[in-house]
Amino acid sequence: MSASWPVALVTGASSGIGETFARHLAREGSQLVLVARRRSRLEAIAAELRDEHGTSVEVLDADLTEPDAVDRVARRLRDADRPVDLLVNNAGFGSHGAFADTDPVREADEVRLNVIAVQQLAHAALVAMRPRRRGAILNVSSMAGFQPQPYAATYGATKAFVTSFSEALHAELAGSGVTVTALCPGFTRTEFADSAGVSESVVPALLWMSADTVVDAGLRGLRRGRAVVVPGVGYQLTAAVSRVTPHAVTLPVVATAFRRRLSRDAG
Template identity: 50%
Template sequence: MTTALVTGATAGLGAAFARALAAERRDLILVARDGDRLAATAKELTEKYSVQVEILPADLASDDGCARVEARLADADRPVELLVNNAGIGLRSGFVENSIADEERMLALNVRAVMRLTHAAVRSMLPRGHGDVLNVSSVAGFGPTAPGSTYSATKAWVITFSESVHLTLKHRGVRVIALCPGFVRTEFHQRAEIPTADIPDALWLDADDVVRDALADLRRGRPTSVPSVRYKVLGGIVRYAPRPIFLRVIGRAAKAVGRGRQN
C-alpha cells in the first residue's frame, strides 16, 4: 500500500484529496495547523476506508513547520509516493490595502512552502525512480487579476515552477503537475472574507470533481490540470490572449473596483 502526504488536509480541496486517496486504499499523512481537526479527519478516514492515517500538525508559513514536513518526506524507511501541496491562502483586499505581514505570509505559504516540500519530496523519489507531486495552483495564475495582485502572482509561480520541474524529471520517473481550478465550493473564500455573492453559479466547481480530474491528469502525465470545459476555455483565453488587450481589460476592471471602493 502506497502513502500520500496532503497539506491543508482538513478542509476544501485538501479534504477532498484525502477522501479520494483513502478510497484508493492509500495510507495518508495529513498536514494542517489545527491538530484537533487533523485528529478528527484521521479518525473519520480510518473508520470509513480502513487505511493508516498519520497526522502532522505544522504551520507551513513557518520555517519550523516546513522543516517538520520535509523531514517526514525525506524518511527513506517510510517513503511517500505522492505529495499534494494544497495548503494556501488568499487575501480579501488588493496589494496596497493589505499589511506587509499578510503579504509575506501569503508568499511563505503559497510559494516558499511549495518549493521546499517539492524539493524534499523529489529528492527522496528520484533514487526510487518513481513518485508524484501535485501542486495546487489556480486559473488566477494564468494572468494578472484585480484586485489581489500578489495572489495571482503566487499561483503563476506555482504553474511555471511545476511545469519546469515536470520537464526536468518526467524522464526519470517522477511526475509533477499544477492543478489550476477556478472557483471551488470550499472554505477558502469564507476564511479570506472574500465576497462571493456576485459569482454566477455556473462558475462554481465541486471539490470532489476537481480532485477526480486532477488525479486523472496526473496519471496521464500532464504538466497542468484545468478542471471542466468552461475553465479550460476561460483559462485559455486568459493565458493566450494578446497581452496588450488582456492588460487593457484588467486595467479597466481594476479602475472599476477602485471606484467601487471609494463609493
C-alpha cells in the first residue's frame, strides 16, 4: 500500500491517542519516528509495528518540557536527508484544581509541553516542508480550547493556543502544498484521565470516545486538509455553540460544574 505520508513523526506515541496514531499510520504503510519519555514503551511498540507491518520505526526518547530535547526532535524534523511528511504534535497533559493551589512548576511544564514544544516543532517541520511544497502537521488540541476552563485554567488556555495557532497557520499556508490541522477531541479513553484528574465515573458514559474513533477522524480531516477537526456529532454541536456563545454566558455554568466536581472529588 502506498502511504499518504511516507514518513510520520508522532510525539506522545508511548500511549493513548499518539500510540493509536502510530498504529493506524503503520497499518497504512508509513515509516515512523516515535517520540516520548518512556523509551522502553516506545521500543516495545516499535518492535511490534516492525514485526506486524514490516515498516521502519525510529525511537527518540525526549522530555519535551526541556529545550534541549525539543531541539533534538526539531533537528530530526529539519533533516533534509530523511524528510518527514507528517508531524503529529500530540504529547500533552492536563492539570486541574483552583489555580492558586496548583504546583507552579508543573503548570509551567504544561505550558512548555502543550504550547512551546508544539510551536517549536511546527516551526522546524514547516522550515523543511515549505520548500518541498508538501507536508502536513496535525496538532492535537481539545474541546477544552473552545472555552476558558475554570479549575483547569492552564490546560484550557494551552489548548486555546493550539487551536488558534493551527487555524492561523492553516490560513497562512493556503495553496502552499502544506496543511496544518487542529484535532479537538472530547473525553477519550487513554491514560490522560489519570494525569488530568478526570475520573471516568463523573463523566457520562455517552461522552467517552475511543482513541481509534478520534484518530480515524483526525486522519480523515488531515486528508481533506481541514483546519479544525472535532470528532463526534455531539462534540461538533457543542463546539459550534461554544464558538458563538459569549464567554460571559458560558463561564458561570462551566465554573459551577467544575466547582461541584471538585467538591465531589474532595468529599
